[in-house]
Amino acid sequence: MATAGQVIRCKAAVAWEPGRPLSVVEVEVAPPKAHEVRIKVVATGVCHTDWECLYEARKGTILRRFPLVLGHEAAGIVESVGPGVTTFSPGDKVIPLFLPFCNNCQLCHSSKTNLCKTNWANTQSGVLADGTSRISCNGQQIYQFLGVSSFCQYTVVPETSVTKIRPDAPLDKVCLLGCGVSTGYGAAINAGKVQKDSSCIVFGLGAVGLAAIMGCKACHAKTIIGVDINPEKFEKAKQFGATRCINPRDHSKPIQEVLVEMSNGGVDYALECVGSPAIMSAALDSTTEAGGTCVIAGWTETESINVQVIKLLMGRTLTGTYFGGWKSVKDVPKLVEKYMNKELQLDEFITHNMPLDQINEAFELLKNGKSIRTVISL
Structure with a gap:
């Protein structure tokens, strides 16, 4: 060219x-050096x-240096x-x-x-x-x-x-x-290895969560529950394969207790797609003993979660995934x-x-x- x-x-x-809004300005983009590729960006999510x-x-x-192009x-x-x-x-x-x-x-x-x-x-x-x-x-x-x-x-x-x-x-x-989409879809298929006829919960119905639902459906899960505090996302979640959606704000109990009761002891797979330590803990607590799997797909860089060891000793698996x-x-x-x-x-x-x-x-x-x-x- x-x-x-x-x-x-x-x-x-x-x-x-x-903390400041982005500024659209003119910049200079240098030619690529050895083993680099310069790309004309057409579209970005x-x-x-x-x-x-x-x-x-x-x-x-968040550990980043500024000024920065995101x-x-x-x-x-x-x-x-x-x-x-x-x-x-x-x-x-x-x-x-x-x-x-x-x-x-x-x-x-x-x-x-x-x-x-x-x-x-x-x-x-x-x-x-x-x-x-x-x-x-x-x-x-x-x-x-x-x-x-x-x-x-x-x-x-x-x-x-x-x-x-x-x-x-x-x-x-x-x-x-x-x-x-790759992250959420892969969280179900690659990290969770969701099995046919299993029960799943997906926490967070943004793009990652909806893609996780899509992945659970592709794996032929029998029950796929979507959880989000924004009920406007429920219809979209059902289009991707959710069999039911729940708003934690509609319940007086912690959502994990509601979900355990609803699933008669916990689900086979819980996928956390928010990036919140509290929701990560809730996701783990929503899985069943003796084989339940919790996959962390939500992004956070510096926060940590507290896990009761007994939850893992009783046969649960806690894992994470990067880029699905x-x-x-x-x-x-x-x-x-x-x-x-x-x-x-x-x-x-x-x-x-x-x-x-x-x-x-x-x-x-x-x-x-x-x-x-x-x-x-x-």
């Missing part, structure tokens, strides 16, 4: 400091983790590649990934985990392999969120953190596979195929479409429970 090797000026939504990192960071619970759930087109890149070419449709897959390390070759720590410390702190970001504004470095930063019309990512997808995939739909257990570069194209073959829902998650200039409105919709996923067109 004509821009290869040049600095690109484009729009980005910059978080200058924690607005994830609750983006909101948390902006508005919870001021409380000292966004990590996206799809786009390769604009140019850096030296040493052989698996991507300009024009390829791709999904950037916050979880790398180098296919060389012990973790990538393990069947027990989907984690890969290539460039991990750098991308977690907002920079790429050489310790710098490719995004700047008036000479000031702008940090990149999880090595992605998709709230920018162009971004540069490590080649181990991007995957090529089929050319006919609609980017404004498959962008959701970059985080929320998918080996990112290898598995995301397979999820795209499932969507294209109408075996996986994506369109139904999208409640709003907005331009980048309305990114703060998208955050407000998310915060107030008025959206499942807003897709930002860049």
Whole structure:
């Protein structure tokens, strides 16, 4: 492309400091360095983790550096590649990934985990392999969120953190596979290994929770209970496969007690999709003795939970999942195929479409429970 090797000026939504709305400004995106790919971002979802990192960071619970370009759930087109890149070419449709897959390390070759720590410390702190970001504004470095930063019309990512997808995939739909849908769906299928005719509870009916319900249904669970304090989400949850929905505020007892009574001793699987330690504990307490499994899929960086050891000694399993257990570069194209073959829902998650200039409105919709996923067109 004509821009290869040049600095690109484009729009980005910059978080200058924690707790302040994003500012849509012109930034400069440098060319990719060795083993990096520069992507023209076409569409990006607005994830609750983006909101948390902006508005919870001021409380000292989120460890990020500012100024920062958020966004990590996206799809786009390769604009140019850096030296040493052989698996991507300009024009390829791709999904950037916050979880790398180098296919060389012990973790990538393990069947027990989907984690890969290539460039991990750098991308977690907002920079790429050489310790710098490719995004700047008036000479000031702008940090990149999880090595992605998709709230920018162009971004540069490590080649181990991007995957090529089929050319006919609609980017404004498959962008959701970059985080929320993959995480929830995989929480049921990969982490929980939900079995046929089992009973399940999903706590939190945002995108991750709805995807977890979709995963439970794909596993042919018999009972799927959705739990949320926002009853406006119940109809959507039933469309994804929930057999019943419950609002904790409708009950005087703790929700875990209600659910244990309702399920005659607890369910086979509980999936926590909120990121709240209190709800994580409630999810574990909702599972049955002698075989109940609780999967933590909700994101939190620094908080902890207290677990009564007797709960585990009586045969429960407590586990967590990062990105739904998918080996990112290898598995995301397979999820795209499932969507294209109408075996996986994506369109139904999208409640709003907005331009980048309305990114703060998208955050407000998310915060107030008025959206499942807003897709930002860049």
